[in-house]
Amino acid sequence: MNLDRREFLNLLSLAGAAGLLPGCGGDKGVAPGSESGAGLYDVLPEGDVRLLHITDTHAQLMPIYFREPSVNLGFHDALGRPPHVTGDNFLKHFQIAPGSQLAHAFTYLDFPTAAERYGKVGGFAYLKTLIDQLRGSFGSEKTLLLDGGDTWQGSGTSLWTRGKDMVGACNLLGVDIMTGHWEFTYRDSEVLENIAEFNGEFLAQNIKVKEDALFDGAPAYDEDSGHAFKPYTVKTMGGRRVAVIGQAFPYTPVANPSRFIPDWTFGINDIDMQELVDQVRATESPDAVIVLSHNGMDVDLKMASRVSGIDAILGGHTHDGVPRPIEVNNPGGVTLVTNAGSNGKFVGVLDLSFGDSGISSYRYKLLPVFANLLAEDKTMSAYIDSVRAPYQQQLAEPLAVAGELLYRRGNFNGTFDQLICDALRKVNDAEISFSPGFRWGTSVLPGQTITMEHVLDQTCITYPETYARDMTGSDIKAILEDVGDNLFNPDPYYQQGGDMVRVGGLNYRFDPLAAMSKRVTDMTLDSGEAIEANKSYRVAGWATVGSQSPGEPIWDTVATYLRDVKIANVEKRNTPVLVNGTDNPGFFE
Amino acid sequence: MTAATAKLVGKRVVNRRYFLTKLSQGAACLAAVASFPHLVFAQWSEAAFGAKELEKAIAERYPELTIEDSDAITLKVPAIAENGAVVPVTVKTDMADVSSISLFVEKNPTPLSASFYLTPGSVAEVSVRLRMGETSNLVALVEAGGKLYRAQQEVKVTIGGCGG
Numbered sequence: 064m065n066l067d068r069r070e071f072l073n074l075l076s077l078a079g080a081a082g083l084l085p086g087c088g089g090d091k092g093v094a095p096g097s098e099s100g101a102g103l104y105d106v107l108p109e110g111d112v113r114l115l116h117i118t119d120t121h122a123q124l125m126p127i128y129f130r131e132p133s134v135n136l137g138f139h140d141a142l143g144r145p146p147h148v149t150g151d152n153f154l155k156h157f158q159i160a161p162g163s164q165l166a167h168a169f170t171y172l173d174f175p176t177a178a179e180r181y182g183k184v185g186g187f188a189y190l191k192t193l194i195d196q197l198r199g200s201f202g203s204e205k206t207l208l209l210d211g212g213d214t215w216q217g218s219g220t221s222l223w224t225r226g227k228d229m230v231g232a233c234n235l236l237g238v239d240i241m242t243g244h245w246e247f248t249y250r251d252s253e254v255l256e257n258i259a260e261f262n263g264e265f266l267a268q269n270i271k272v273k274e275d276a277l278f279d280g281a282p283a284y285d286e287d288s289g290h291a292f293k294p295y296t297v298k299t300m301g302g303r304r305v306a307v308i309g310q311a312f313p314y315t316p317v318a319n320p321s322r323f324i325p326d327w328t329f330g331i332n333d334i335d336m337q338e339l340v341d342q343v344r345a346t347e348s349p350d351a352v353i354v355l356s357h358n359g360m361d362v363d364l365k366m367a368s369r370v371s372g373i374d375a376i377l378g379g380h381t382h383d384g385v386p387r388p389i390e391v392n393n394p395g396g397v398t399l400v401t402n403a404g405s406n407g408k409f410v411g412v413l414d415l416s417f418g419d420s421g422i423s424s425y426r427y428k429l430l431p432v433f434a435n436l437l438a439e440d441k442t443m444s445a446y447i448d449s450v451r452a453p454y455q456q457q458l459a460e461p462l463a464v465a466g467e468l469l470y471r472r473g474n475f476n477g478t479f480d481q482l483i484c485d486a487l488r489k490v491n492d493a494e495i496s497f498s499p500g501f502r503w504g505t506s507v508l509p510g511q512t513i514t515m516e517h518v519l520d521q522t523c524i525t526y527p528e529t530y531a532r533d534m535t536g537s538d539i540k541a542i543l544e545d546v547g548d549n550l551f552n553p554d555p556y557y558q559q560g561g562d563m564v565r566v567g568g569l570n571y572r573f574d575p576l577a578a579m580s581k582r583v584t585d586m587t588l589d590s591g592e593a594i595e596a597n598k599s600y601r602v603a604g605w606a607t608v609g610s611q612s613p614g615e616p617i618w619d620t621v622a623t624y625l626r627d628v629k630i631a632n633v634e635k636r637n638t639p640v641l642v643n644g645t646d647n648p649g650f651f652e
Numbered sequence: 653m654t655a656a657t658a659k660l661v662g663k664r665v666v667n668r669r670y671f672l673t674k675l676s677q678g679a680a681c682l683a684a685v686a687s688f689p690h691l692v693f694a695q696w697s698e699a700a701f702g703a704k705e706l707e708k709a710i711a712e713r714y715p716e717l718t719i720e721d722s723d724a725i726t727l728k729v730p731a732i733a734e735n736g737a738v739v740p741v742t743v744k745t746d747m748a749d750v751s752s753i754s755l756f757v758e759k760n761p762t763p764l765s766a767s768f769y770l771t772p773g774s775v776a777e778v779s780v781r782l783r784m785g786e787t788s789n790l791v792a793l794v795e796a797g798g799k800l801y802r803a804q805q806e807v808k809v810t811i812g813g814c815g816g
Binding site for chain 2: 314316317321328329330331332334541542545548549552554556557559579609
């Protein structure tokens, strides 16, 4: 965004005034107890083009509960900066009234009670109604719908249809442009097939076909540049030209199995991004340059500081529901960075107004999607019914009753993760268990029946196989250190955007501020016995990235355990003792 | 993928296969070698390539030159390697009179991994894939106009998994 100082100050003041959601009334949310969402979705038309943004819906076609994290630590430049503020600190930062509908949407506070009061969120039939309304009121010809990816994975039906149920749903929703991450956990041929069925455009500037694969005749969007997919597109909307560049998750072949997509190589590639932005600016005469990103918010913030010429980065991956964009300065001006949450819980609305030289002002709102406040779209709900019908019996199987709130999200542990870890230990007769720190996975309220669908929401991946094997104490420490560095490396470019590996039967102290290989200390078993470096321990886990594990899929393990316990309670949470971090603005427990 | 794209891809594949066929016939092999004469025939520096420490390797490869950090070198290398066995590295610069480019992996048993000699007038851009056993700093040195310039970046080799 090329602005002079006066324009920038003007824009800042606009952002301050405009970033708050409707219904906030500037300093307070909808009053506790008020069931009315009046005004929540009346986003008056303002500006020349409207960009609607959804991301990380994780194939949640139906409305769900999703608890935001209580622990989302940020250090160094990220200390106290969104998204690394949680709970009360979040409410204060964004001036949201405690107990309000918005407080419930954006924080974990009082979750079970507030969830009962305000009901489920998301669901594509409700998303469709809201998106149609936001489009219609502004003018469809001036509106774009962008999907940041992690759309084809996260539910039983998405796995069983290999993402096709979501391609159909996105076509009905009218997604214009998408990029991806978990999309690439299907086989490369399936990815290409799904993209061919997708009515919008799939963009990624940072996925290349490996040179040897090109040599062997692997398909590419552009063989000379090596781009596996179209890197950008330009849409003309109401006479304005908006360029959109795709940025897929840079570490897909590291964080997920590369064996499904052997020909493709990823990366942040911000040097390429700068070259592409310069090229687009020079050749396409765009009124705005937007990046649809799956980098994760901290990576986007760093990229925005290094790459000039991008007006806004609409981000996802880290599942951060952030009500206001962060304005990042770079040598070329200012770039807005947003993150639009997950699981279909939010729709981002970015309205841009243009002046003589590019964008003159913007307005951003992140609207929570409360199913109770929206009518369902009949076409979409009929489609969803048809997708689910063949699997209904399997999905609805009751397994146990939740004895407490079950959720995943958080830097170190979640109650549902603890159940998964407990199940792994029990079923495999292991001393220790590991479960990956994914950020998707819906929440189950106390007293709610846990169905097979809930378990699949937590576990549904294309590499679900379990293992039980012997590892030495030093192997175990190496794994914890490696994942810990992916989360807490001071440089965001070295972070992968997941949370810490969850553990069962293992306790440790963790210092996020220590250097790599120095963060984990005092490892003990639940018995209190110290872990010895050279001693072997039986460890169970799932989701191995390197090669396929031999055991049954994790959902079978968890289902077996739940059927057995009948009432699911977490007896002991193996959350590490934090050294540094308990006074962090992103920490509540 | 549109039909037009597929067609374009198909055509290119034929071209590459054709090129491969030519290579196998031998005629092109000579040409390929001839285009990198310095790479093939430059004097092998046992002391530099055999050195076990970064500082020693640099001192052996570039004796009597002091190093200056430079923003004029573009070092394209992943922050996190997808595969430590083949880490793609590209070094390029617009500096004048570049005579050599060398790459060092600090934690490798022998850090000096590649050294390119450039003839006058060459475009100073080299790409290579390096093996990295563990997380390490990667150092690129560019010799230009009798001076030595440096760009470096840490490349993390990780066990992976557990992402987002």
